[in-house]
Amino acid sequence: MYYGVKSSCCGPGESLAWRQARDQETTHPVPVDVFENKEGEYVIRASLPGFRREDVQVEFEDGVLTIAATRHEDRAEGAAPTTRYYLQERAQGRFERRIQFEKASGEAIRAELKDGVLTVTLARLKEAQPRSITIE
Amino acid sequence: MSDLIPREVLSFPSMRNLMRDFFSDPFFRDHGLAADEGNLALDVSEGKEGEVIVRASMPGFKREDIQLHLHNGVLSIKAESKEEKEVKEEKFYRKERRWGSVSRSVALPGNLDEGSVKAELKDGVLVVRIKPSPSAQPKRIEIK
Structure with missing residues (x-):
């Protein structure tokens, strides 16, 4: 997470190399x-900016x-792999x-x-209704 | 001497179990702590012929939600999402995505032609391209 602008704005430095190496190995959360x-x-x-359906x-x-x-x-846009990042x-x-759901149905x-936002809709599992039993 | 009362010491396996239980607890399991890209994550890179390319992650924002200004080499992005109002009445289980208004200003490198901004x-990513100023090109000076 780089919030600082000035510190990382002045050409590729150590932090960028580290970041790129980490990006290759890490799975990022969504x-x-x-x-x-x-x-x-x-x-x-889910926020997925820049992703296409495929x-x-x-x-x-x-x-x-x-x-x-x-x-x-970046690759898709045909940019050279040596693109300089500020x-x-x-x-x-x-x-x-x-994400785990206790009462969802995948049916x-x-x-x-759309617009970099993935919307998934899951139906809820219907809960079994308490059945009243008549005593004869 | 009360501190000499024998008590059960956490052995290694049980400590491990404790850790495992802690992290497999639904409350912690997929907590979104690291899921935050910050307030409007940006990439600023150099394209062909010195062009500066700014990419901003703006998922869910529409064109009309975004205001863009470039002045004295500083690009300002300001956006307000209307999504929030739409889903106000829903029952939330988890809320990690940033909504509402975001803004960010970034000083761009080099001498840029501010009239050339495009x-x-697309797909929740704002791409801004600015060409370098013609005056930034090295000028050949003739010696008389």
Whole structure:
């Protein structure tokens, strides 16, 4: 996380090399919002700026939602690998996030990527209604 | 001598278990502490022919939400998202993404032609390109 502008603005330094090395090895987390919509479904919103549909994978298995993505926009734009960075705060490489749901069903899962925001909708598992038994 | 009362010492395996239990606790497991890219993460790089390229992560923002100014080599980005108002009534389980207004100013390197700015918003990334000022090119001076 580089908040300082001046310190990292003046050409590639040690911190940048370190950052790039770390980017290659690390899986970056994806910030998410999870809420319930009016229909009672779970809605997961993940910030994935710069990702295209083909870069993003969404899986739901055993109650765990996995969002995985790889960013390589610089390569896609045909920029030389020796591009000089004055400031590099945006992480590159692999991003992943797992979220566990206790009461979600993957049957009607929907996912949409728009303006760099991934929206996944999961239905809630219907809870078994308590059944009253008449004693005869 | 009360401090000599024997008590159970945490052995290595149990300490390990403790750590494992701690980190596998749903509250900590996928906590978004590190999930924050900060207030408007930026990349500033040099493109072809000295062009300066600024990339800003602005997921969820629309073109009309963003105000962009370039003055005396300082680029200012200011944005206000309307998404927040839309989902105000929902029940939240987790809220890590930054909403509302973000702003950032960054001093750009070099002598730039401020009239040549081009900005584009695509897939939640704002890309600003500024060409170097013609006066920044080395000028050949003829010796009389």
